Amino acid sequence: MDYSDSKYYLNKQFGWLEFNNRVLEEAQDERTPLLERLKFLAITASNLDEFVMVTVARLKDQIESGYNKQDKVGLRPKELFKELSNRMHQMVKEQYGCLNYVLDTLEEEDINFMEYKDLTEDQKEFLDNYFHDNIHPVLTPMAIDQSRPFPLILNKSLNLAVRLTSSPESNTLSPNKDGKGLFSMVRVPSILPRIVEIPSDDKRNFIFMEKVIKEYLDKLFFGYTIEAVGAFRITRNAEVSLDEEAQNLLVEMERYVKRRKWGFPVRLEIEQGIDCQLKDFLVQSLDLNREDIYEVAGPIDLTTFMGFSGLDGFDHLRYEPLLPQPAQDFYNKEESIFDLIKEKDLLVHHPYESFDPVIKLVQEASEDSQVLAIKQTLYRVSGDSPIIEALAQAAENGKQVTVLVELKARFDEENNIEWAKKLEKSGCHVVYGLVGLKVHSKLLLIVRDEEEGIRRYVHMSTGNYNDKTAKLYTDTGMFTAKETFGSDVSAMFNLLTGYSSAPQWKKLAVAPLNLRDTFVKLIRNEVEQVKSGKEGHIIAKMNSLVDSGIIKELYKASSAGVKIDLIVRGMCCLKPGIEGVSDNIRVISIVGRLLEHSRIFYFSNGANPKIFMSSADWRPRNLDRRVEALFPVEDEDLKARIIKLLDITLRDNVKAREQQPDGSYKRVERDGVELESQLEFHRLAKKAVKKLDSTNIIALFKQTSARDTNIH
Template sequence: MNAPADIRGSGLQEGESRYFNREVSWLAFNRRVLEEAANPAHPLLERLRFLSISGSNLDEFFSVRVAGLKEHQLEATEHRSYDGRTPTQQLERISEDADVLIAEQQRTWLELSDLLGKAGVEVVAPSGLHAKERDWLRTQLSEQILPVLTPQAVDPSHPFPFVPNLGFALVFSMVDTADGEAVSEVLMIPASVPRFLRLPGQQSRFIAIDDAITANLDLLFPGFELIGAGAFRVLRDTDIEIEEDAEDLVRHFRSAIKQRRRGRVIRLEFSSGTPSDLELLVREGLGAEHALIAESSGFIGITDLGQLVEDEGHPELRFKPYTPRFPERIKEHGGDCFAAIRGKDIVVHHPYESFDVVVAFLRQAASDPDVLAIKQTLYRAGKQSAIIDALVAAAEAGKSVTAVVELKARFDEEQNLLWASRLERAGVQVVYGFTQWKTHAKVSMVVRREGGTYRTYCHFGTGNYHPTTARFYTDLSFFTASKRAARDAAKLFNFISGYVPPKGLELLTMSPVNLREKLSGWIDSEIANARAGKPAAVWAKMNSLVDPAIIDKLYEASEAGVKIDLVVRGICCLRPGIPGLSSNIRVKSIVGRFLEHSRVWCFANGARMPNAKARLFISSADWMPRNLDRRVEVAVPLENPTVHAQVLDQVMVANLIDNEQSWTLDGEGHYTRVDPGKKPFNLHTYFMTNPSLSGRGQALEGKKVPKLKLEQGG
């Protein structure tokens, strides 16, 4: 798709696009993540965690986004990005930016390894081992590691071994000293083998597994002389193509998951100094003639550094532990979630407030004899899921339980298949949804018999039903006993399970039904207010902003006089602050201790923001074509005054005034870290130290919560 050519009246130059490139914007986001690894305000092991995350992010970027572009390039398609670039042009720019990012990762690791060594966490080379450590290492390798390893010769009778996605291996050229015959060997390091071995003793000393093996090759190859050695890492295309006419979706995914392991090699990374003949052996053996080839100047597989972070000890090098609060309102009802929700809508703000309340909601439903039915969407639930346990318990207790399990949740397909099997064995009615659309909405509904009638309790979330990520993702959980919400939630589940179009929605807005149309309409209302001389503003918080039609609508609103403030953590294709195009749009990104994940949309509705009459929504959807057109998503209005005030006056204002973890985006695509100045404000610290408005209960009603003020207004 080409960008609109008409840029008359704007501050854009001839040939400039109205949009930033999606892939370049993503790389800029990962650079902000990497910057946190260099942030002296963070403890050292937390800085190392940010470095590891930047590596993991980049791996996924290559195996998904770059893989897709590579396929377009090889097929010689003219598919252009929204900013008008061909696949080849995008790959060239990505390669340049990624190389700079990877070089910065290596520099950051050198800096951190030096600082960590001085702080008592040391990664040592073989030459730095003490005599006792060398002896221990040889014993450890002989007894614990080498039995797991399988060296494989490469010759006409031994084809090159298969190396899976994210596979790490060593490669050697050797000579048999007995007969002088040359041999090439490949040694895969299985994922079950730790990347670092912790050396014995009180100190936190580690050695990388590849260094340990290479320094003790005689244990693995007795009688051989080493001629050359290297290491390599493989990234493959991990996308799964959905066949719309697949007769059995489950069988199709089981087959596709196996095929994904053998996807096209997208990137091949070699250790510095790997002999050219060994590089050629690996490239030919993997069929990687079209892969991006890179030689690392340092540590291969930056994501594996996360193992050092998970090692126990050194609390002084980590963030101070934080224990999430459990909403006081529910405690005051003796832990009865239904009674608390019946009294008033509640918003739970994760991770500051515990995800346990969501689990407790479902556990209570499972054990309550008056609960008749539970319906639940599951996109990502994690490996150890209390949510699954609760649904199984409910089914085994004889309740009607329906679970919508999304098989197309990238990298969770296999886990979701396992959950689906367990749920079905327990008697849960498992629904897999649509072939062409992902069910990304986060919804749970519980039908309960009360006083001769039925009442439905609903939970709507901005994040997944995932207990692990809920500890460090910021998300919102909204609980309500609204009859309108109940009727709409029922229509949502009927849409997914029975393909019944959800007509006459009273409260919810849903994609791909009417979310795009409604979102544009809400922005149009602000445009009309601005033209009528009324206050007009849009505040929105999301993970990504990509959709060109929505971006164009925001441009239109900006030039009509609507004040627009966007908090976009990751990809942002909108160009802010361009005269005549986006002069009234400001964009910021927040990267800090917690991952900003909640989606919140606010529309001034004729009064200065923030105000009690503003239209306010939480959603599972980002503003991307896939969310608006190819996914089942939900946007939920927040109408209860306390809940409204909590999300608008607390959550959104805190995001807008944060100046310790924030970056601002300019019209050229550059992000600049905000200077806190004389009034530093950290939204994560604020929410860790203050109760929420809707969940604090009577016991905390008197506790003063600092009033947040947005000085620039709306």
């Protein structure tokens, strides 16, 4: 059978849009609290921005350059772009249909978005003062004429296009003396709140800043008549070239980030009903086609609702927070964190369990006199990262600190540049990454001088060292002091920071060296188990499944009788349910209030399960163009926890959707009791803490009773 046949594969771009549609479904779901629905709309808009800046821009570039090769499913660039455009326009239409319904419903909760004409005189007076004191000083009208060409509009900035006329007697510097066909731009300032609250006695009233500016445009254009005004936003190409072999990668990356702000226009969003002359002027000036224009029935740029969804005083319109619980493997332990890790391997499941043990490990290492060195990879970190602070403190305390900061982490480059500079100033040795490869692995190594000799402590994770996203993303991390792991992670850092050949790995599999081969061997081993009369079963949880080589191996395994359960949050190019090919494969996607992010791989191995965790998805970029690590979970207690995690996820019948052979998704049918996996994990984390508290109380009671007996 030819498993390379295009009929067995789904297009990855369509798969991504299907994922964003699943997020949109959460916004459309009437069971989702109102402000959470706004948050999901903001997420879909942010996702779509990135998709346009990267994927759509790359596709337009291919079309412009004459590239006409078919993709895995047989589509050429023009055909793919046309279909993507149709689907994106439909998605935007559904976004705004949902938004307007939610905004109308919020009025019942006394949250109102106002039009200027509907304001009271007192409210207009408030806005008059607000405009003159706050907005007017930062506005800059940009005239467009023979001497002042169409300005270079910043990527994703919100702007007002203005059409004007003037009389010949007007005292103006404009070379256009007939006073007709005049155009200007005004950028809506991003340094001020986009949503302005208006004082009210009994309700929360708001107005968008661009609506305020429209009312006061005459203050910017004295002597002119404003004929039409319309809001617009440009999305630009973010796929600009980066010279990775530049003499100073840090300086080159700073230039790269600046260049990306001015890439070629890819999409134009405009207000529905915008003046025809303004629309034509924008389209011609930006050299865009009809399918690049998105007329929206509401405020442009829904990402602004991300912050608004946290509006004070309306907790009943949001989910009850799933607060991280103390990590059960570290809870109420008075010993040093090093003693705990030395005793046995430990596991933390974020965000149900707190990220604190990871922070505590770095902080304790920074102060511990026995610690000689700390080495860590950083891909995405928070704006005020305690990890960064602890690493800087460790260097100042005389530890040898080596940090690989991946400057090429997409859309986090500026943040990482700043952290790299801060760490260098503190005395850390900072490595900026490798030429041609992104370092995506999540590794922390601490070298400690103990009585028994040098001991290495290791933390390996599926997620970033980011204390903020650790409250929102589901990830798993393992701590160990086993020498086999320490040796491998040390060798890994030698590969990253110096000139070193890869060792014979004891525990890790590393991309791009042997990770692909490792996965292939593990999949093929399940086929051999079936051939020998045993059960073959694979469970793989990841963000994306795109790699055709891995998909072929899964098809072969399914055809041989291996049961395969795939938990794929986003893109999945595999087609499940094809008779004789993939009828043993089930694909589900969990989209809920938390972002599924962990990568976990289970292989039954003839009733002797092998379990692995990784930073890598099954995508060509992860297997071939990134530095990734796959590590085994060997402790039996931890294996049992991971198996339970996978079992609960597979039984989700509230937030799970099952993929169909055509690439669409349907909600899993609810048989029996409802199970929402994310809520269940939070419940179990709370239950574990209560159980530990009870155990501690009983132990304390026994100690007290024993003392009382001795006294008597």
